[in-house]
Amino acid sequence: MVLDGHSMAFRAFYALPAENFATSTGQHTNAVHGFTSMLINLIKDQKPTHVAVAFDVSDDTTFRKKEYDDYKGGRNATPEEFHGQIDLIDQVMQAWGIKTLRMPGFEADDILATLAARGEEAGWEVLLVSGDRDSFQLITDNVFVLYPKKGVSDIPRMDAEAVREKYFVGPDQYSDLAALVGESADNLPGVPGVGPKTAAKWINLYGGLPGILENLDAIKGKVGDSLRAHLDDVKRNRHLNQLLKDLDLGVGLDELAAPRPDQDAVEELFDALEFKTLRTRLFALYGEDTAAIQHEGIELPxxxxxxxxxxxxxxxxxxxxxxxxxxxxxxxxxxxxxxxxxxxxxxxxxxxxxxxxxxxxxxxxxxxxxxxxxxxxxxxxxxxxxxxxxxxxxxxxxxxxxxxxxxxxxxxxxxxxxxxxxxxxxxxxxxxxxxxxxxxxxxxxxxxxxxxxxxxxxxxxxxxxxxxxxxxxxxxxxxxxRQADKLLSTLELPVARVLADMEIAGIAVSLEKMQEQLDDLAKQVDAAEKAAYAAIGHEVNLGSPKQLQIVLFEELGLPKTKKIKSGYTTDAASLKNLLDKTGHEFLVQLMAHREASKLRQMVETLYKSVGEDGRIHTTYAQNVAATGRISSNNPNLQNIPVRSEEGRRVRDLFVVSDGFDCLLAADYSQIEMRIMAHLSEDAGLIQAYQEGEDLHRYVGSHIFNVAPQDVTSAMRSKVKAMSYGLAYGLTSFGLSKQLEISVDEARTLMKDYFDRFGAVRDYLRGVVEQARQDGYTATIEGRRRYLPDLTSTDRHLREIAERVALNSPIQGSAADIIKRAMLGVAKSLADEGLKSRLLLQVHDELVLEVAPGEREQVERLVTREMGHAAELSVPLDVQLGEGKSWHDAGH
Incomplete structure (x- = not known):
């Protein structure tokens, strides 16, 4: 069995929605997932003894492109989400033990043709898996094409009879038919007015293309004139669509035999790709052979x-x-x-x-x-x-x-x-x-x-x-x-102990307020729904993308959003952009409906999570985020929005419990930018923080050449977005989209920033190059993240790894610092014999429950311990707030 790698990867890509398959680093994996799943099914069903995957090389290097410059011209640009996935499929094949083949100057089809010929010579049955109809010419009594009918799940076997039934010619004459009709996918124009039935009639009448060319004058009418006028196109098509069967592949058929997965390699790669069920299906495919890889069970003491x-x-x-x-x-x-x-x-x-x-x-x-x-x-x-x-x-x-x-x-x-x-x-x-x-x-x-x-x-x-x-x-x-033993003993294990205490304590909630919010949100959902109906004059399912597409782009004729498999996207970002452009009342109400529905679902989840003691006990995980950040789930208390007033109301549900005085919220101000200043050693940024300046106003004054007091809120917003964005590998294009300015203006903004704060530019360049040399990034505490794709030959994978290399030291250092702060606060509370306790950790914020008479003492120790959690060249600024609820304690 030989697969046309690019052909089937594209089929898999369009069969699965890209937005549903992506790693936490941003790499889309729908083509990889679909291709791997398809191949598991094919091997399970067809049970081949030998397997290979053929890939194309660049179109510009093939002999067909050199002979006909417009060959495959006019194709749409490769979707951005597809980039990097061929390289990942190649990696999966390597881990699986399946040989992948490429031939400079030729196409995957030619590799399929060569292997088909060699397999048939050996007396084997050959299965070619391809979505390219050119492969039909290779079908014989022993060679078959598995041609996808739908996506990559329905791939029936095409034999000679199936070709004859569909095209009225045999496989040996399919190239003649394709030469006459043309192939739009390859940009090979055929004879105008000549379709498959006419071409098949001529082929059967005259015995093939040579016979047609010998009897040109016998073909009458407009189609005959059209044929004679386009003879050069036909001859060129026939020459180019003929697949080559004699390539020197440098590999013997025996080298394609009995592929078996390397369990370590598959585990590591599938972990990086964040595939869950595929590994089980892959290993199950090999049954006892996989058990042999796994060795025996643990010995019973x-x-x-x-x-x-x-x-x-x-x-x-x-x-x-x-x-x-x-x-x-x-x-x-x-x-x-x-x-x-x-x-x-x-x-x-x-x-x-x-x-x-x-x-x-x-x-x-x-x-x-x-x-x-x-x-x-x-x-x-x-x-x-x-x-x-x-x-x-x-x-x-x-x-x-x-x-x-x-x-x-x-x-x-x-x-x-x-x-x-x-x-x-x-x-x-x-x-x-x-x-x-x-x-x-x-x-x-x-x-x-x-x-x-x-x-x-x-x-x-x-x-x-x-x-x-x-x-x-x-x-x-x-x-x-990896120098991680100290991190384990002095940070992660002690933090696990503190988190356990926090989970056991939980945080009190007001069930009365919860019910009030649920009632209010239900009314908001209902009101937005009715207003949306009124805006278009009829009812519609606001949760149905298909129905929304009809309303937005057919009934209302609004500008089209990004094209996806099911039509045009109706995701939140696209609708927000559409709303900003048009201001249509239906969109206003649709967005209000979504926001209220989302909040209602969140409050319902919180309501179901309240324990018998009237408290919510979230579960923290230290080993989910690769950066070292602590995550929260069941329920997730880190995704409660704080920017919208409705979102802030959700925090109002979390209250101080009986026997305690108030909740105290303490968080770091601009901790990631302070870490950036420390790591980059930029004198200007360090000076701003040491002098207690408003950083974004300070930076804005230097970029826009105005006095700090003359920095407008618009200027400050641009600087803030750029400052944070730089730490995440933001490009000028990305900045232009975020700020809704031209790319040129964004590029100028970034240039002016780097001209003034050159040490930041040097750091950002240096951290990637250092990571490329070391193979990993490291936080201030020495937490490492290994990034093998930094040296990948695939530009897309390499750029993703570079963005991760940029932000991992900063995000990871922030995670380490808040963990050190937690340890310091917990120890001080115990050492000073206080009854106040830590309840929550959310990103850069700690929430404590303060016992009566301990407020000032707790404020002092929290400020001290958080402020001294790391020795940076700039101060760690801690902001405190207190109140009867988490919302009231916010600031």
Whole structure:
């Protein structure tokens, strides 16, 4: 089976919406995903013994282009979203073990033709997968074309009979027909007035193109005159559409045999592409062969079930202080999050499995003492979750020196996930079976309704602990090599402990205010809906892109937006642009409807998240954002809008709880720009911050050559957008779109900025070049992000990596600083014996709940700890606000 790579990649690209397939770095992946999915299905269905993928090279280098300059001319420009995806498909094929072929001067079709001929000579059946009709000429009794009928999911087999049925000629004469009719895709014009039926009639009457040329005078009428007038075109077409079957590919058929995926390479690449289900489908394709790649499961250590206080004390007393114990915790859903039901402690070659409900008071006291002892070091997977689950049982976990989910993240911050089974598979090639689920309530009651299931759960948890230890030992030297071991011990693990406390505490909400907001938003949605109907004179489904396209572009005749597969886009950015251009009342109401609907959905989600205690307990993750930023989910409290008044009302739902005085919100002012000033060492920016200037006004005065007080709000907005944009690789084109100014004006603005602040320009250039040399970027704390695409030959992939290289040190340093601040604030609250507590971390903001009589002391310590979280060449400015709600505490 041989695939025409470019042809099928384009088919995949248009079959899947680009906007639904993109990585967090901005690389579109719809063609890669669709191509890979298609190939999995083809191999599953067709079971080929040999596989290859042929790619085109530049059109300008082919012999056809040299002979006919207009060959393939007039094609639409390649969509921006397609750029970089051929290179990624090539990488997927390499990881899969599938040979990819290119021939300078020739096309993929010629490679297909050559392999078809060689396969047939060897007595094989050959399947050609292509969306190019030129491949029909290659069909024989042993060569077939899989020609896509719809997207890349419906790809029926074309044989000689199918060609004859559709075109009334056999495959051997398809080139003659194409020469007469022409091929618009290749910009090969045919004979005017001659369609497939007329061409087929002539071919069948005269035995093919040579016979037609010998009987030109016998062909009468206008079509005959047209044929005679365009003979040169026909002969040229026939010459150019003939595929070559004798290329020297430099590869033998045996080299295309039995491709098998390299599991490490596939895992790493699919993590970067953020593919989830494809890897499972790919590995499942090879069944037992993949199991062989995975090797055997984790070996089961010797273990005992249960313990007395004396036996557990003896087991733990033999502790080797230099070797941490591995700890695993089994959980079931509890009141808030998960609740621990059993633990495994693995030390040396022995383990102990303990059902928490079956421990007597003395044994639990021994266990609690060991868990709490920070000197008895432990390694675990997902420390924060284990801490919370044990806390729910009244047990405190201290002394954790490694969390393998965080270690795996520090080593590979772009991985898709950090589940233990996946990390074990990736790093150690070991399969870790999931533990049988414990029936909720069964363990709580101490019942053993199924002894075999209980034994299997015990074995699985022991294996889990053994896997954690093996993984921790494997990752340790990798952490050291990346200089991430200090980051783990002094930052990430302590932060996990603070986050656990914050998640347990949660934040109070006003259910009464929530219901009021839901009622108000329902009225807004209804009012906007009715006003939208009134603006066009009839009802329409405002949530249906198809119906909106009809209203906007057919009924109202508004300017067309960006063309997409389903018509013209109705996404928020396009409609905002359309509204700015036209000001149409229907668009005003449509946008109002969307905004109110979105907020209502957000408030409904928050409402459903309120626990029995009347508080919302979000879950924080340290290993989701590759930059090091902490993320929030279930519910996500970081996506609550703060720029719109309605969005700010959502923050008003979060209130101070009984027994506390107020909420205190503290955030950094312009932290990313301060980091930029520090890293670039630009004297002007440093001076502005040290003197307490309004940075954007200061920069504006130097760029526009006016006094600071004469910098208008429009000038300041332009400078602010550009200053932040530069840290994210913003181009003059991007700046022009953002500010709605001409590209020339944007280019001048950037030039004036860099003329005045040259150190920023030098830093931005230097950070990319340094990353290209090192292979990674690093934050102030030394957090690394590896970027192999910085040296990619594909310009699009390289430019994405360059943008990531620009912003990772700044975003990552900001993330490290807020984490240091959290640690400092939490420690000071404890050291000073205060009852006030940290509740939320949202981007660069901390929210605390202040106990009565502690406000001034908390304000001082928060300002001190946040202000000294990093030693920069510019001060870290901390802004405080307080109030009875999160909204009131904002500033």
């Amino acid at each position: 010797l273990f005992e079930v249960g313990a007395t206080a004396e036996s557990l004390n003896a087991f733990l007393a033999n502790d080797d202080a230099a070797a941490p114990a591995a700890l695993a915790v089994a959980t079931v859903p509890g009141g808030i999050g998960q609740e621990a039901t059993a633990v495994v402690i693995l030390r040396g070659e022995a383990a102990r499995y303990l059902e928490l409900t079956e421990l007597d008071a003395d044994t639990e006291k021994v266990l609690a003492g060991w868990l709490t002892d920070a000197g008895r070091t432990k390694v675990i997977h997902e420390y924060k979750e284990a801490f919370k689950a044990l806390h729910a049982r009244g047990l405190l976990l201290e002394g954790v020196v490694d969390d393998t989910s965080i270690s795996g993240y520090l080593i590979q911050p772009d991985r898709r996930n950090y589940e233990l089974a996946e990390l074990i598979q990736h790093h150690l090639k070991i399969t870790l079976e999931a533990a049988p689920a414990a029936p909720v309530g069964q363990l709580d009651l101490g019942l053993d309704l199924d002894g075999n299931a209980a034994q299997l759960r015990a074995e699985a948890l022991v294996r889990h602990a053994a896997a954690v230890r093996a993984l921790s030992e494997h990752l340790a030297p990798m952490l050291a090599e």
